[in-house]
Structure formats: structure tokens, C-alpha cells
Amino acid sequence: MAYGVKLHVWGDRACFTRPEMKVERVSYDVMTPSAARGILEAIHWKPAIRWAIDAIEVLKPIRFQSIRRNEVGSRVPTAAVRKAMKAGAVEDLRMVAEENRQQRAATLLVDVAYVIHAHFELTERAGPGDSEAKHLSMFNRRAASGQCFQQPCLGVREFPANFALLEDGAAPVSELPLDQRDRDLGWMLLDIDHANDMTSLFFRAALRDGVMAVPPLNSVEVRS
């Protein structure tokens, strides 16, 4: 992985919602690869590159807490968006949260920290001006100075992620207790295959000495 990057992310709370319990949300034990990709893309992304997560290292004890939050029960339908685009008027595109409010429980993670190991590949949309070295240095420069397109988050927008680029050799100390370093995490969402009817891709996740290895999207370990 010549173009590998390591990013240290941390925050007070995180919720990487499990698909089967996403209404009364329950978080996965560990950050999902798609959430990690979202963080990297918030810092630097262009159509010319595609991020791939290699591994996620867990640095803090896995601790849960349950809270109640106000969420909404409906969303603006796609058809309404289309209509507004056609008419060029957005008056009807609104949702009043107060009229739509629901109180829902969430079991989420508290005090998390991870190291995301990732690399990127150039896509077919890369032009002659796109080189791997260029995007790597763009990412490194932006991450080192704390720049991002939008605030990266830990699973949901309410829980912002702090981040710091890890230069070569630098590694934060893991506080993950011994009895949590190896565990089976079950089938975890790897990513959504948007090109293929938005199929969900799953992989068998496990922590080995505090590190969750992530298979590449096209590997045999990935099921859809």
C-alpha cells in the first residue's frame, strides 16, 4: 500500500447503527468501514479517487450507553424533490420537525478512538492531471491542517469526529483492555454497492489483537 494513510479519529460519542436495529438504534461495537470512508471523504475526495479501508484499530474500551433522542418519523419524498426541481420552487420542500417528532432510544458508544488504515485508488474518471502522488499530498496537507469539506462524524451527524493525521511511525497508545482485544463481531456492513441496485455488502468482522481487518470490496469474503 504505497498510498496508505493513517488517520487518528476520536470523539465523545459514536453510533454506528446496525441495520437490524436502526429504528431504536443500537451501535455496532466498532466503527464500520463505510463510516470510516465517510470520514476520509469529508477531508478529501474527488471523483478521480476511490477510498478503500484496510483496517480499523480500536484504541479505547468498548463502552455503551443508552440515551433518548428526538428524531423524526418521515422524510421528504423523492417525488416532491423532483417536482420542486421541475417547478424551480422549493416552498413545499420542508419538514417541520416539531410536527413529526418521535422520541427514540439509542444505545451508542461513548468515548471512542480509532486509527483508520486506508488507501485510495484512481478511478476511470481520473484525468491526465490526476496522479496518486497529487491526491496523497492533497489529503495529507488537508488532514494535517485540519481542513475538511464538512465536519466528519462518528456514524451520525450529532457526534462529530476529531481527527489527526498520523505521520510515519507515529501511533497513539491503545487503551483497549485485553479481554476486548479479540472478539467476533458478527456480520458487519462493509459498504453499499451503488452500481448494483444499491446492494448491501457484508463481511464477517472480528477484532484480532484490537484490529479489525477489512477485506477489499471485490474479495471472496464479501457477501451480498
Place this chain on the structure above:
Amino acid sequence: MTVLAALNGYYDRLADRGEVPPFGYSTERIAHIIVLSPEGETVEILPWQSLSGKKAEPRPTAVPQSFKRPGTTPRSFFLWDNGKFVLGLGVDKVTRQRVAHPANHAAFQELHRRLLAGTEDAGLAALLRFLDGWSADRFDACGFTDAMLDQNFMFMLDGDRNDRGEPRFLHDRPAARRIWERAVAEGAGGEGICLVTGTRQPIARLHPAIKGVMDAQSSGASIVSFNNDAFTSYGKEQGLNAPVSEAAAFGYGAALNALLARGSGNRLVIGDATTVFWADASGGEESAQRAEVLFHDLLSPPPAEDADEAQAIRNALLPVSQGRPVREIAPELDERTRFYVLGLSPNIARLSVRFWLEDSFAAIAERVGRHWEDLRIDPAPWRTAPAVWMLLRETAPLGKTENIAPQLAGEVMRAILTGGRYPRSLLAAVITRMRAGDPVNGVKAAICRACLNRDSRLGTKKTEEIPVSLNRDEANPAYRLGRLFAVLEGAQRAALGDVNASIRDRYFGAASATPASVFPMLLRNSNHHLAVLRKGDKPRLGGWFEGEIGQILGGLDSGFPRSLRIEDQGRFAIGYYHQRYSGKAAASTDRPGATEQTVSED
């Protein structure tokens, strides 16, 4: 392992014991058997009741699976249902009159005519003839009564017995089983990866209803459900948002329903969280069951009828509280047995997972022991170890379980089982109760001690451990003020006897929160109480109080603090409890600490 995967594994264990219905079947409460002749005539209506309880009740029986029936178009179950469907008759709730339900009966007829078309099985053919010949005016002639109508019926061919000589119902006939298997397979949605098993299988669109969670809808609630469009993603519908195979969905539902069933020893209701727990069978079925019984006793020690029994229970659980390994309590138990604990709370038609824990049984027992150790206080307010619901009741206004703050039960359970900090709201709630005038009893003081101890052990700021019993040398001002308050109250009681509002009734809240505003006045008043004692017939007691006040004030270096933080209010309560109920004072008449063990938890 994930919740659903672990439950699905438990289903296999139950299936080995023959305690859960096979895939496609569910256990329902059936009240009556309609016995049919081969010609479709009703021979008789037999009651089908379980006699285990106090009164005869409809008997749980494995029948073709039920499903939720939302909406207005009636859908019928296969080979069983209630009177509205089977007979087309129901009883109006208000007028108690018999009412016809032609649409429901039509649905029942339609389903069975469609599925049973062309059958050669004598029993199923008899059912078809019964449906052809049925009309509401035959109701009384066939031996039906109005009282039966709300209950479920199933069918049986006259004289049909299985090889064990027990009655064989229509749905148990091999022909019926084959038809049902085909119908279940046809009803399944598209194939996909199942996120429980990881294999490609038909995906369940709707997940089974889970019954038995306290305060949830009695018809059942779901863990996995997507009933609003805000819950769905990427244009996926219903169960496709969380692909779980039909078989796995059935398995986890059946296992969870078995755990939650009435009389299951694997269920505890604590506050608003219904907790189920189970062990895996890696150490053998016997070891697993032993672990489950022990866990139940740990979190909810059985109420003791008399002193001997209390002693026996205490002896059995004592090693746990002393942090000794599990093999001393239950030598036959495999310590590596994996143990699962799941806490569920309802949110209307859905269940939310409050906590989920998977660990070795030895580790869990050790953490429960540490929880008891943190709670230890002298004089002990309980005869056996305290049940969790008993602790939570102390946080609720009027001591009512329904007044326990939502979420609190789940968070406390999580703290006990993971060994983490108790939720801050627990300490705050107990202190609020004391300030509102609830008695400062041993349970509340023990909760304060447990919260503070755990915070100091796990927190960054290491402080001294709170003493178990009265420590006259403890320098903490809040603790000393608590003791002082108890002494002043004692002096008042000794001097004036019972008064309408003692200084505790009036000033406990203010004294524990803002000592500087109350204590000078209390000390002034106590001079009067001490004078009464000295001049009366108890001069020595007066002297003792005076000495005690001097000892306490002597250890307070910097006067009365203006205010105490919530942690210090906890220390105040502990100091008060220690001083009030230790030693000599403990011999006094009222010991509110000895808590009633009479209320059962579910």
C-alpha cells in the same frame, strides 16, 4: 456475537430439548378442539386446557405460525383461528351480543379452499366439508357456546391418535404439514445474504412479534421493524433494510419468546427493562441451566421466608460477594460457559435494546460480587444480598416501580454487569428522594456508597474509599456533617420525644446541600435540647451527646461549608446513616434498614 445470532443459537439449544416449535410453527394458546367426523359433521367440542396453573387456561400448542394482522382486510391462520374466522361469529365487547363476521369467515374459507384444493387426506377433506356445511344457525345445535367465541379453535378428526396415543390434530397430519411447508416457502421474499448466518436464503419481510416484554403491546412488539419511511435506506423496503433469512428470523423470535414466556426462569423485570439471559451449551446442557439459575439468584436473590432460609441463601451467595471464583459456588459449573444478557424496553410497537452483554459466566459473577462489595454498609440493611429492583425502588417517588426514571434500570444493569460506573442519575435520584423527605435508610446510604466508591476506583481522581461502618476519624467534612446532623437529631429526640416535625423532617435537605445556612441555627437549638437532658433524668445521655458533638466539630477544620456538591451530599447521607444506626443507637427502637423482602419482582 450479535444479539440475533446469539438468540438464533439459543433456538438450536431449545430445539434440542424439544421446547420450541419447528420452523413455520408457533406456540399459541388454543382453547377448544372441534372434533369432525369424516363427513364434516361436528361430533363434539372438546376443551383444551392446561391444568398446571391455578385455573384452567387455554393450552399452549404448536400450530402453523401466526402473523401480525394489521389493516382492515382479514387474513386467516391455517387450520386454527378464533371464532370470528372459524365460525364467522364473535361477541361484541360492549353489548355482549353475538355478531356475525362474514368477512373473516370468508377469509378462512378462501385460504383453506385454496390450500387444501384437491386434497385426498381424510382429515383435510373433512374440514372442507365442514366449511361447506357450516352456517351460523347450526351454532347451538353443534354444542358451541358464546363464551367460546373469543378463543382459538383447532380441528381434529374423530378418533385420530398419534403413535403415542395422544390426540392428533389436523395440522399435525403429514398431508397438512406438507401443504404448510409449501405455503411457507412460497410466501418468502427474494433471496439475499442473511446477516445472522451469512448464507443466501429467502429474506424475511416482516419479523416475528415478541411477546412478554413488560408494558409493550400485548399482541407483541418487534425488534426489527421499519414502519416509517424515515427508517428505510436506499429505497429498500421492510425487511430488506436488514436482511435476515426467514429461518433465522423465526429462530430468534421463537427463542426470545420462549425466554420471555410466563414462568420462564430466564427473565427478570427490573424497572422498565425486561431482562432475559441464557447460557450457551458449550459446557453441556446441565452446566448451562445451572448457570442460568445462579444468575437469576445473583440479581434477584430469592425472598427468604425465615431466618434459617435467609442464612442458607446468604451462605450460598457469600463467596460471590467476597469475590471468590465461581467454582467455589457451583463446582459443577463450567467457568468458560458463555453467558448472554439482553435488556429490552418497549417503545410503543417496537422494542429497544437497552443493553446487550456477552461474557464468560465467571466474569459476570465476579462483577456482581464487586457490585455487592461496593454496596456493603454497616449495619446491613438487608438479610440476603439486595435485588436490583429493590435498589431501583429507592429512587422512585412513593417507592413505586412505575415511577423509576426511564432508562435508569437499563443503565444500572449495564453498570453492574460490566463493572463500569453507575449512572450519575442514580446518585442524583437517591439524593433527591432523601431531600424530598423519604427516610434515609440503609439501602439509600448503600447506593450512595456504591456510586462514590466506584467513581473513585474507576475515575481519574482517586479518593479514599468510603468506610463500610462508622469511622469516627474520617476527616471528610461532608461525612462529619452527616454524623453531626444525626447526633443533633438524636439529642432532639432524647429531649423532646416524638415531635410533629423533627429537625430531620425539616432540615435534612438544607443541611446536606447548604450546611452553613442551617448548622449554626441547629447547634443553637441543640443547646436547649441538651439543657433539657441535663436538667431532666438523663444527664449522662446529655453528656454523651455533648461529647459526640465536640468530637465531630473538633475534626472540622474550616467551619461549615457554604454548599456541598452532589457527591458530598452522598457522603453526608452515609455519615448520617452510620452515626444514626451504628453501635448504641442501633439498639434503639426503629430500624428502618431491615427492608421488607416480601414484594416479588414480577
